[in-house]
Amino acid sequence: VATAKAVYDAVYLGKPFIERIITVTGDVKEPKNLMVRFGTPIKKLVEYCGGATVAGAEIIMGGPMMGIAQFDQNFPVTKGTNCILVKNPRVFAESDCINCGRCVDCCTMGLMPTLYPKLVKKSRYDECRAAYVDNCVECGACTFVCPAGIPIVQYIKVAKRELARRAVKK
Amino acid sequence: MMPANELPVAPGPHLWKGLSTRAIMLWVIVALLPAAVAGMIFFGIGALLTILTSVVFAVGTEWVCKKLRNRPFVMDYSAVVTGLLLAMCIPATMPLWMVAVGAIFAVGIVKEAFGGLGHNIFNPALGARAFMAASFGVEMTSWYFDGVTAATPLSKSVPWTGNMLSLLIGNHAGSLGETCTAALLLGGLFLIAMKIIDWRTPVAYILTVACMALVLGANPVLYIFGGGLMLGAFFMATDYVTSPVTHNGRLIFGIGCGIITMVIRKYGGLPEGICYSILVMNAVAPLIDRFVRSRPYGFRKVVKNAA
Numbered sequence: 001v002a003t004a005k006a007v008y009d010a011v012y013l014g015k016p017f018i019e020r021i022i023t024v025t026g027d028v029k030e031p032k033n034l035m036v037r038f039g040t041p042i043k044k045l046v047e048y049c050g051g052a053t054v055a056g057a058e059i060i061m062g063g064p065m066m067g068i069a070q071f072d073q074n075f076p077v078t079k080g081t082n083c084i085l086v087k088n089p090r091v092f093a094e095s096d097c098i099n100c101g102r103c104v105d106c107c108t109m110g111l112m113p114t115l116y117p118k119l120v121k122k123s124r125y126d127e128c129r130a131a132y133v134d135n136c137v138e139c140g141a142c143t144f145v146c147p148a149g150i151p152i153v154q155y156i157k158v159a160k161r162e163l164a165r166r167a168v169k170k
Numbered sequence: 171m172m173p174a175n176e177l178p179v180a181p182g183p184h185l186w187k188g189l190s191t192r193a194i195m196l197w198v199i200v201a202l203l204p205a206a207v208a209g210m211i212f213f214g215i216g217a218l219l220t221i222l223t224s225v226v227f228a229v230g231t232e233w234v235c236k237k238l239r240n241r242p243f244v245m246d247y248s249a250v251v252t253g254l255l256l257a258m259c260i261p262a263t264m265p266l267w268m269v270a271v272g273a274i275f276a277v278g279i280v281k282e283a284f285g286g287l288g289h290n291i292f293n294p295a296l297g298a299r300a301f302m303a304a305s306f307g308v309e310m311t312s313w314y315f316d317g318v319t320a321a322t323p324l325s326k327s328v329p330w331t332g333n334m335l336s337l338l339i340g341n342h343a344g345s346l347g348e349t350c351t352a353a354l355l356l357g358g359l360f361l362i363a364m365k366i367i368d369w370r371t372p373v374a375y376i377l378t379v380a381c382m383a384l385v386l387g388a389n390p391v392l393y394i395f396g397g398g399l400m401l402g403a404f405f406m407a408t409d410y411v412t413s414p415v416t417h418n419g420r421l422i423f424g425i426g427c428g429i430i431t432m433v434i435r436k437y438g439g440l441p442e443g444i445c446y447s448i449l450v451m452n453a454v455a456p457l458i459d460r461f462v463r464s465r466p467y468g469f470r471k472v473v474k475n476a477a
Contacts, residue, residue, distance in 0.1 A: 058178045065183040073177060089180035095244065096288035098191055101368070101415030112463060114415055140183030147191045148288075154181045 002082070022077060026086035027054045036077050043073035045084050052086045060085040065140040095148045103142030103152060109135050113142035117155040125166070128159040136160070191287075195247035197366050201357035202254050202405060208340055208350030213262035213314075217346050221257040223266045227273035228253030235282035248287045252276050255295035255405060258347025259398060259445065260302060263314050268306050272298045292452045293412045296445050303445070313343035323396030324441040337395040348398035358404030370420040371413060371427075372403040378428025386436050393435065402427075402444035412452040418462040419455070426451045 002020055009015040018037055022045065025031040029050025036045065042059055046052060060067040061075070063083055077084075103113035111132055119128050133156055142152045210217045229249045236243040256276050257269065276298030284290040303310045313322050322344045323337060336342050340350030348354070361367045379399060383390035393399070407413060407427050414423050427447045434443025 056178055058180055058184075060182070060184055064185045067182055067184065069177070069179040069182070069184070071177055071179050085184070087184055089178050090184050090186055092181070095191060095246070096286065098194075098248075098288045098410045099413075099415055100194070100410040101420075104415045105417075112415065112459075144183050144185055145187045145189070147189050147194055149186070149190065151181055153183065 017079060020079065020081075022081055023083045024049045024086075025083070026060075027052055027057050027088065028086050029053055038078060039076045041074045041076055042070060042084055045077070046073075046086055054086075054088055056088065057086050058089045060087060065144065066138060092151050093149050094151065097148055097150060100147060102145040102147065106141045106145055108139050108141060109137060111136060113152045113156070116159055117150050117152055120155040120159050125159055125162045128156075129163055133159045134163070191248070192246045194366055195251050197364055198251050198361065198405070199247060199254060201361045201366075202251075202258065202347070204353035204356055205347045205350050205401070206254065206258060208353045209258065209262065209346040212341055212349060213346060217257075217262040219266060220260070220262055220264060220269050220346060221254060223269045224257035224273045225250055225253035227270045228256070228277045231274045231277040232282065235278055235286075239282070241286070246287065249277055249281075252281065252294045254347075255293075255401075256298050258401060259295060259299050259345050259406075260310065261313060262346040263312065264302075264306070264309050268302065268309060271305075272302045275301050288411055290411055292449055293406055293409045296406055296449050296452075299445050300449060322441060323392060324435065337392070345398060345401075348401045351395045351400050354400035354404060358400065361404065361408075367404070367408040368417070368420050370417060371408045371424040374421045374424025375399070375403040375407055375428045375431075378425045379432055382428060382432035382436075386432065388436065393432070397435075397442050398444040399431070402431075402448055406444075407448050407451070412455060414455050414459045414462070416459055416462050419458040422458050422462065423451050423455060426454070 006017045006020065010017060019035055020038075021033055022036045023031075023033050024045050028046060032049050034045065034048070042061065046059060058069040059073065060069050061081055061084060062068055064085060064087070067083065067085055069089070097114060097117065099114065101114065104111075107113055109132075113136075115131050116128055116133055119125070119131070136153075136156050138153055138156065140153050143150070143154075146152060206217075206221060210221075232249040233243050253273050253276075256272055260269065260272070276294040279301075280292055280294040280297035281287065281290045323342060338352050340352070342349060358367075358372060362369045362372075376394060376399060379393055380390040383393040403424070407424060414420050430447035430450055431443040434440055434446060440446075
């Protein structure tokens with residue numbers, strides 16, 4: 001929808017793509033939908049919404065599942081930003097995989113996420129590729145449901161990066 | 171150049187469902203309680219003592235093993251589940267020191283020796299049951315009910331003459347927690363409704379036993395409700411660690427358990443085959459996963475190459 005609006009603006013109003021609507025939500029005093037110019041620091045947005053209501057909150061660019069926590073408050077809004085989420089960081093208390101299969105049940109790509117952390121811990125990246133780790137879209141559903149609190153997506157990212165690095169070397 | 175105002179950064183996803191391993195184990199215990207209470211009602215104070223001994227020694231062994239291996243001891247209640255399951259699949263009249271030995275074997279050898287929760291190949295409670303059946307053969311097959319020796323409904327030498335209602339309620343001879351089918355069914359359906367366990371394993375298991383009983387000319391009701399099938403199908407075959415993770419794998423797992431159970435019951439020397447059938451299928455569970463996962467992925471590979 002935002003893209004369609006931007007196309008309309010550009011074609012009919014001759015207005016370049018310089019702003020978009022961004023949702024600022026989470027632990028802020030007044031969550032808002034704002035029309036924001038690109039380049040606005042995310043700090044300004046959070047301040048405009050009354051500031052964070054919890055101490056030590058992270059500022060996430062994107063949604064709660066795939067969003068990336070920012071390390072710099074002055075980071076600007078870009079054309080890909082759709083949401084700013086202020087939230088306490090999730091603490092991963094990782095315990096052993098109990099093979100419950102919840103990640104397999106919920107995987108949107110029909111993969112077996114249960115394999116990847118085990119393989120990555122042993123640096124068996126080729127077996128990750130054989131198990132189609134490259135098909136993962138990093139939606140985070142497996143990590144959301146994991147009862148053992150394993151950051152499965154992070155292991156998958158490690159595997160993908162390592163495989164990409166090797167591919168470049170060749 | 172370091173930014174002046176650094177923020178805390180955690181990897182995504184930034185939400186968690188909040189159902190932890192510990193919570194799952196607690197729900198399993200809750201689901202087992204009705205059958206355990208029924209066991210206490212039918213078999214008296216001995217049942218309570220058996221359960222307490224088993225649980226205490228299971229948790230104690232886990233603690234000792236973690237200390238020996240220099241690992242942190244986390245109370246995730248999995249040892250409680252193991253102890254409870256072990257107590258429920260043995261006779262309530264077992265001498266308590268044998269129960270303790272069984273619980274120590276279950277956690278110390280079957281579970282911790284393989285690396286603890288998540289790494290064991292066999293279900294700890296069933297492994298210990300097999301160990302106890304081999305070590306204390308007489309005590310493990312001495313069934314009492316109302317103070318007198320009695321035969322279990324599946325006994326080969328004494329045909330079952332009681333009515334079907336008592337099979338459901340559980341006022342007949344058998345292991346501590348396996349007799350009250352109604353309570354086990356309640357607990358099992360509760361776990362399925364909570365989505366703690368997958369319905370595929372117990373349904374495949376029980377249906378296979380029923381079909382085999384019909385084909386072999388036996389009474390399916392007696393075979394479903396008379397032995398430890400309810401306990402095994404709902405609480406032991408569904409053990410996460412030792413069963414497949416894929417849906418089809420779980421179906422195959424349940425069917426395999428059912429076939430082996432019925433072969434043992436009809437043609438083997440034992441009246442009951444739940445324990446060994448699940449143990450055998452535990453051993454092949456990783457193979458089942460490997461086998462079933464090759465098919466859906468072959469399809470994806472073609473798509474990937476075309477793109």
